[in-house]
Amino acid sequence: MKIYNSLTRKKEDFTATNNSVNMYVCGVTTYDKPHIGHAMSYIIFDTFHRYLEYLGFTVNRVQNFTDIDDKIIDRANKDSLDSNQVSEKNIKAYFDVMDKLNIKRANHYPRATNEIKEIIGIISNLIEREYAYESGGSVYFSVKKFKDYGKLSHRNVDEMLEATRFDVDENKINFADFVLWKSAKPGEPFWDSPWGNGRPGWHIECSAMVLHHLGEQIDIHGGGQDLVFPHHENEIAQSEAALGVNSFARFWVHNGLVQMDGDKMSKSLGNVFDVEVALKKYTSDAIRLWVLQSHYRKPLNLDENHIISSEKSISRLRNAIDIESNQDKQPISSQTYIDKFIQSMNDDLGTPAAIATLFDLARAIFRGRDNKDNVIDLIKALKKYSKLLGFDLKPSKKNIQISEKDIEELIDLRNDARSNKLFEESDRLRDKLQSLGVQISDSPEGTTWERI
Ligand SMILES: [Zn+2]
Ligand SMILES: [Zn+2]
Incomplete structure (x- = not known):
């Protein structure tokens, strides 16, 4: 099988040692229910998983939950919950819909808050190797120290500086440096660390989980195209700097976006x-x-x-x-x-x-x-x-049944379009109703409809 590798920007023959595939896919941040973009991405990686198995590979897929993050803390404050409760609720919602979409479960779903020890380990290692520095209770990765920075997103340093210019943080030495450990503000959830109370940055958790659950090198790393920069670029920098390797993931696979x-x-x-x-x-x-x-x-x-x-x-x-x-x-x-x-x-x-x-x-x-x-x-x-391809082809109990209220609303929209002489739009709305099994007829007395 050939797979397009974002790293080389080429379709390459996919092979794996002992036909065993270690695959890591970035998971969701659990501040909200999954949306259709998540469904798209996980249907795609599920299909990769199924097809690789069909070809005779053994697939070990790991997908994380980012269960601590600024957005989760904001949501918890807004809903008067703690961040754990917000995450639990959305993880449940995640499995509920992804199971219904017939997405095979990954072999393991590590959560950031269960990997704090591993995360602190890899950050300490990066400080020791002088790729990272502590400043004001937070720890940052020094982008300038990693010579391959930009190799996945194919950006040069100036472009990356431009992209991160607005990410103001007085503790950073350079704009492009990114946070590995974030010191806790009063009232925020925190974990104890050598640099004081805080929580992990987003990028570092994936590096820590890959290493912990899949090892120093993986075969496929997946995610949406929106994660190429900075998330995956930063993952590469962290993992390759910490491990002293130069190919932390062999294939980078990115799906398009909704x-x-x-x-x-x-x-x-x-x-x-x-x-x-x-x-x-x-x-x-x-x-x-x-x-x-x-x-x-x-x-x-x-x-x-x-x-x-x-x-x-x-x-x-x-x-x-x-x-x-x-x-x-x-x-x-x-x-x-x-x-x-x-x-x-x-x-x-x-x-x-x-x-x-x-x-x-x-x-x-x-x-x-x-x-x-x-x-x-x-x-x-x-x-x-x-x-x-994950289709079950069971008889459908679902008839696309549009409610009376929705029909009337669409008819109103169509009448508005007609009185504004937007005939293309009014035809489109008539076709839409038709596709939903509703036939409309116009008369001097107005528009009537029936289900067909
Ligand atoms: Zn990730
Ligand atoms: Zn773990």
Whole structure:
């Protein structure tokens, strides 16, 4: 399999010693419920995990929870909770939705607050090696000391200085230096350390957890493209400086980000940005299909119409696996489909082409039914490779049922558009209603609607 490595900016052949893969994926900061961007990212790394196993690798995946952070402390103060309670609540919400999305659990989910000893260990090591300095009760990494700084994000030092210029902290020697240990302000949660009471910075926890749970070098490090700089750049600096190695992660894999097109997000349909809401309206299969129909490195547009059409598409696959075969004939071979599927996946997890092959299979099954052929092998292949992408293809209990209130709201919006002569918009709203099973008709008395 070839995987695009952000470090070299090339697709490279992926191999691993003893076919054993150590994979670390940056997890969520537990100040809020997971959103659709998290769902996208973890569906993608779940698919990597599943496919590597299919290829015969043993995968050991570790994903952290950043369960102490400024945002968590702010949220705790706002909600009159302690930061632990905020984290517990959101970790529970995380597992709840990710399990529903059929995302295989990682082998281990370390939490920053359980790794304080390891974090202090690696910071002490960095101070000893003169890559870090203590100042005002906090500890900073000295970016200038690490000669490879910028090798992942391919930025030069000036650009990085520019990016961090506004991060004012009088204790730092240079703007670009970043915090490893943050001294606690009065009232903040803290841990005891050689530098006084404080808490770990965000970047250092991942370096400490990788070392603690996976060792000095890992095969794949994953995360969203928004983490390349500074988070992953800083992880590299910390880990490689502390360990004296020069390749802490062999492959850096980054997913594209969810983009919101405000225009296309209909308020009246509820906010699918919240994964819990999305899962109430759509099946997990539809959400996975929507994510995987786009290549993982590309941005994914959050247009609810695309999720709606994924819901329709997935039902085609569900129907195809229920077709009866004519056992009197020789089965039609599925091999060319399987070869195509694997070829696509081997090309940097090419799920859009792999999914197109699943739909080709479904088409062949329907054609076979019409010709009274034996499609048993085609159905077996469709089931197996759908499952490999995490689709369960169970019959859906979900009908996209839009409420009366939402229908009226959309009709009002459409009438506004019409009276403002925004005909494109009014047509779009009519089509949207149609796609939700609502037919409208205009008459001099006004607009009426019925479910179709
Ligand atoms: Zn991380
Ligand atoms: Zn641990």
